[in-house]
Amino acid sequence: MKNGQGVLWPPSNLFRKRPVYSGVFLFSILELFFPLLIRDYWILRIIMFANIFVIYAIAYDLLAGYAGLISFGHSLFFGGAGYVAGLLSLNLGWPLIVCIATGCATALIFGLLLGYLCLRLKGPYLAVVTLICPLVLVTIVHLSPTYLGGDNGIAGFAQLAGGSLRSQFYIVLLLTILSLFAILLLAQGNLGLLLKTIREDEMGAEAAGINTANYKVLAFVISGVFAGLAGTLYVHIMGSVAPATLSPHYAILPIIMIFLGGASSIVGPAIGAYVITILDLYLLAFPYVRVIIYAAIIVIVLRFIPGGLIAVPKEIRRFKKWQSSRS
Amino acid sequence: MAILEVIGLSKNFGGLTAVNKVSFSVEKGKVMGIVGPNGSGKTTAFNLVTGFIKPDSGRVVLNGEDITNLKPHVIVSKGMARTFQVARVFRHLSVYENIKAAKLLKVKKGESLDGKIAEVVSLVGLKGKENEQALNLPIGDLKRLEIGRALATDSLVLLLDEPFSGLSHFEVGEIVSLLLDLVKGGMTVVIVEHVLRELKRLAEYIIVLDFGVKIAEGLFEDVINQQVVREAYLGGGTGASNK
Numbered sequence: 132m133k134n135g136q137g138v139l140w141p142p143s144n145l146f147r148k149r150p151v152y153s154g155v156f157l158f159s160i161l162e163l164f165f166p167l168l169i170r171d172y173w174i175l176r177i178i179m180f181a182n183i184f185v186i187y188a189i190a191y192d193l194l195a196g197y198a199g200l201i202s203f204g205h206s207l208f209f210g211g212a213g214y215v216a217g218l219l220s221l222n223l224g225w226p227l228i229v230c231i232a233t234g235c236a237t238a239l240i241f242g243l244l245l246g247y248l249c250l251r252l253k254g255p256y257l258a259v260v261t262l263i264c265p266l267v268l269v270t271i272v273h274l275s276p277t278y279l280g281g282d283n284g285i286a287g288f289a290q291l292a293g294g295s296l297r298s299q300f301y302i303v304l305l306l307t308i309l310s311l312f313a314i315l316l317l318a319q320g321n322l323g324l325l326l327k328t329i330r331e332d333e334m335g336a337e338a339a340g341i342n343t344a345n346y347k348v349l350a351f352v353i354s355g356v357f358a359g360l361a362g363t364l365y366v367h368i369m370g371s372v373a374p375a376t377l378s379p380h381y382a383i384l385p386i387i388m389i390f391l392g393g394a395s396s397i398v399g400p401a402i403g404a405y406v407i408t409i410l411d412l413y414l415l416a417f418p419y420v421r422v423i424i425y426a427a428i429i430v431i432v433l434r435f436i437p438g439g440l441i442a443v444p445k446e447i448r449r450f451k452k453w454q455s456s457r458s
Numbered sequence: 459m460a461i462l463e464v465i466g467l468s469k470n471f472g473g474l475t476a477v478n479k480v481s482f483s484v485e486k487g488k489v490m491g492i493v494g495p496n497g498s499g500k501t502t503a504f505n506l507v508t509g510f511i512k513p514d515s516g517r518v519v520l521n522g523e524d525i526t527n528l529k530p531h532v533i534v535s536k537g538m539a540r541t542f543q544v545a546r547v548f549r550h551l552s553v554y555e556n557i558k559a560a561k562l563l564k565v566k567k568g569e570s571l572d573g574k575i576a577e578v579v580s581l582v583g584l585k586g587k588e589n590e591q592a593l594n595l596p597i598g599d600l601k602r603l604e605i606g607r608a609l610a611t612d613s614l615v616l617l618l619d620e621p622f623s624g625l626s627h628f629e630v631g632e633i634v635s636l637l638l639d640l641v642k643g644g645m646t647v648v649i650v651e652h653v654l655r656e657l658k659r660l661a662e663y664i665i666v667l668d669f670g671v672k673i674a675e676g677l678f679e680d681v682i683n684q685q686v687v688r689e690a691y692l693g694g695g696t697g698a699s700n701k
Contacts (some may be wrong), residue, residue, distance in 0.1 A: 339560035
């Protein structure tokens with residue numbers, strides 16, 4: 132930045148007038164005690180996965196909610212980074228932190244490529260191109276059973292913290308809190324405003340002197356890196372990675388999460404991530420019912436609370452006001 | 459000295475020549491009008507000058523610097539901002555945020571961003587509406603907001619595409635006096651408009667386009683009374699289009 136206000140820094144004051152952020156903060160502190168309070172292995176594991184999907188969903192919200200670039204292929208970053216980290220860990224035996232960092236770097240490059248590829252695309256065209264990208268990667272994986280594991284994926288590489296659930300939980304929690312605050316600062320600050328102008332009116336943004344192309348690519352990159360972080364954490368907890376991580380299912384999940392929670396609010400998608408992850412894991416056994424339920428959730432939310440779960444208090448206040456104005 | 463110079467600008471859309479070798483120049487601190495009937499290429503000429511469409515041939519020179527083929531936001535950073543026929547404001551953002559987005563990258567070190575935004579907001583007469591969402595504003599305020607956004611980019615030249623369309627007579631008067639104030643402060647303004655009655659109060663110098671060709675140019679009163687201009691607007695036996 133030559134002169135003047137930085138776009139990325141300084142961010143606006145988060146806690147000034149938004150109690151919801153204090154809520155996030157309190158919840159993060161509460162989660163620090165979860166491993167001590169919750170004895171059930173599976174419940175703790177599900178909460179840990181929910182935290183991973185929080186990173187995934189808020190990363191997606193920056194791109195889809197703020198910049199308005201609704202990608203149908205975010206699993207490219209999630210699964211792509213996961214595959215890179217897994218392959219490095221299995222074949223070269225690199226330390227996990229290096230594998231995770233390399234996975235995120237790969238996501239960054241994917242973000243640059245996809246960003247430039249999609250510069251002139253909008254709406255349905257953007258959706259189709261982004262939808263195809265991870266599917267191309269899936270095909271490559273299918274075609275290479277020897278090196279990339281084919282349909283079975285790859286398994287047997289190092290697990291995060293040697294497989295100790297409690298350590299894994301804390302590592303994931305720390306990274307989730309860091310990601311949450313990093314993305315909140317970016318989204319509530321100047322970058323968030325500039326991305327919103329692209330969502331609102333791209334020509335208008337250009338007329339306001341905003342380099343829309345740069346910011347669109349930047350949105351893809353930042354969003355991709357955090358989605359990649361979520362993906363690498365996910366595969367290193369599983370100790371395996373399957374082509375399913377690149378599938379449309381993993382691309383649709385963050386979309387449902389942000390609409391359920393409330394798009395372009397970061398905190399909303401985090402709430403959405405919790406609800407959907409828990410639902411997703413309980414519905415694992417019923418793949419077809421799962422799709423129907425997700426579709427129903429989307430329709431109901433968009434019809435009755437378009438602002439998502441985060442807007443429920445506002446809707447209630449409005450309803451009360453409307454009621455009192457009638458009587 | 460001419461601050462904006464357009465030399466032989468042309469653009470074809472398929473077989474249709476939307477703008478055909480149009481040239482004009484604007485002096486610093488003056489108001490120039492571009493008039494012409496619907497479909498005469500006024501808006502296309504605007505899009506060519508501001509970089510939203512790339513010209514097939516011709517040059518655009520701003521302040522002595524060739525800005526042909528530059529991207530729109532680069533042209534804005536060089537000091538020429540525009541508005542649109544249908545206001546392209548950021549609908550779900552507040553008035554404050556609309557101005558802030560344009561001002562953000564223009565504030566120099568040591569200047570207060572909020573102060574600069576407040577300056578622009580009160581200049582265009584939107585004081586007290588800073589926190590209103592743009593989509594709740596009446597059309598007159600939208601036009602003001604868009605002019606404000608263009609001003610917030612520290613522009614030297616303002617290009618307004620039909621700033622009076624859809625406004626009441628009273629609202630037009632307000633915008634006109636706002637623009638006259640700006641011009642008094644040294645701003646250069648180019649206006650596309652086909653409501654001649656309103657334009658008369660602002661622009662002393664106009665050019666007339668018809669079917670993409672510049673058919674007349676000069677002082678307002680002289681041009682309006684020319685035979686070709688009347689024929690372009692009203693039609694006639696030897697219309698300019700048939701020449």
